[in-house]
Amino acid sequence: IFVLPSHEEGFSNALIEAMSAGLPIVATDVGGNSEAIEDGVSGIIVPPRNPPAIAAAVEVVAHCRDLRMRLGVAARNRVREKFSLDSCVDAYDALYRSLE
Numbered sequence: 001i002f003v004l005p006s007h008e009e010g011f012s013n014a015l016i017e018a019m020s021a022g023l024p025i026v027a028t029d030v031g032g033n034s035e036a037i038e039d040g041v042s043g044i045i046v047p048p049r050n051p052p053a054i055a056a057a058v059e060v061v062a063h064c065r066d067l068r069m070r071l072g073v074a075a076r077n078r079v080r081e082k083f084s085l086d087s088c089v090d091a092y093d094a095l096y097r098s099l100e
Contacts, residue, residue, distance in 0.1 A: 001061050001068070005054050006030050019043070020079045024071035026057045036083070042074040 002018035002025050009031030016036060018025060025043030027033045028050075037043035044061065046053040061068055081087065 001026060001058060003054065003058060004028065004033065005048075005051075006033075007048050009033060011035070016079055016083055019075035022072040022076040024061050024068045025075055026054060026061060028054070036078070038074070038078065041071075042078040043071055 002015070002023040004012060004015050004018075004025070004027035006012070006028050007030065009028075011032035012027075015025065015027060015033060019036065019042065025037055027037060027043060027045060028048040029045045030048050034045055037045055039045040044057045046057050061071065
């Protein structure tokens, strides 16, 4: 389980790396975390500065093997679909073409 309990965050490379490794994610709702994670599908988003919420989410994930597996697979798939080099190049290409 990868836990990112940040109070503030930009777009976390560590989060994307953990997702690409297929780890189940618990992260706070700051910065780009909610862009990277689809809450309840590819990870669990919790409020920032709320240790009880983080602990509760980690406990749920730790005790449910099926949930851990599902979140990890979905996290890996989301990174491949949304944040791979090819998808980023395609997004920039589309942006530049829209400016013409």
